[in-house]
């Protein structure tokens with residue numbers, strides 16, 4: 001079979017600009033991929049995972065409703081959650097590179113990994129809602145990595161097929177929260193108490209709608225907790241959570 005013009009263009013581009021590993025920049029065979037050592041350091045989460053936060057469950061294959069210890073202690077308010085990677089090694093490096101550098105290549109790879117995880121939610125016609133940054137922090141950083149991920153996820157074949165759209169400003173920050181780094185879980189929850197609210201002009205659009213909340217990393221889950229409360233107050237639901245990486249300790 002003859003290669004299409006697009007395939008030929010793709011091959012020519014790969015020959016002229018050999019693809020780099022997403023993490024370390026070494027040459028790789030496949031665009032938007034990882035080299036051997038970076039792949040070995042990536043902890044992709046399999047099917048046996050916590051129903052609420054998506055963290056890997058060790059041991060025998062988990063039942064669909066099984067929870068990890070953290071979620072058993074404090075069950076999250078959303079209906080289900082999934083994560084692609086553990087926030088260690090390559091997972092952590094990719095999240096940090098995305099947060100602090102304009103890395104559309106990471107977004108492209110991460111969005112296709114995340115889209116895979118959300119397959120069985122798509123029939124409910126959910127809206128994608130990224131966790132917002134405070135406007136001042138957005139000014140400093142120039143972009144919101146969660147909104148960028150959400151926009152890329154909307155462009156994946158699975159999401160386009162279901163015509164799923166993104167509502168980047170569905171949630172707003174009520175006040176600027178202190179940086180979360182170095183705070184324990186309880187302090188994080190206090191810090192973020194009611195920090196997010198529905199943007200009033202989107203109230204009607206969200207009422208009765210399924211929502212997939214998008215964030216780059218879930219640590220304590222406090223931000224996603226606040227977002228879920230805001231969405232539920234506005235009558236949205238069910239609420240799903242989809243993150244690139246799950247961190248189990250304060251990071």
Ligand SMILES: [Zn+2]
Pocket residue numbers: 021022023024025026034035036037038039
């Ligand atoms: Zn590498």
Ligand SMILES: [Zn+2]
Pocket residue numbers: 050051052053054055067068069070071072
């Ligand atoms: Zn969990």
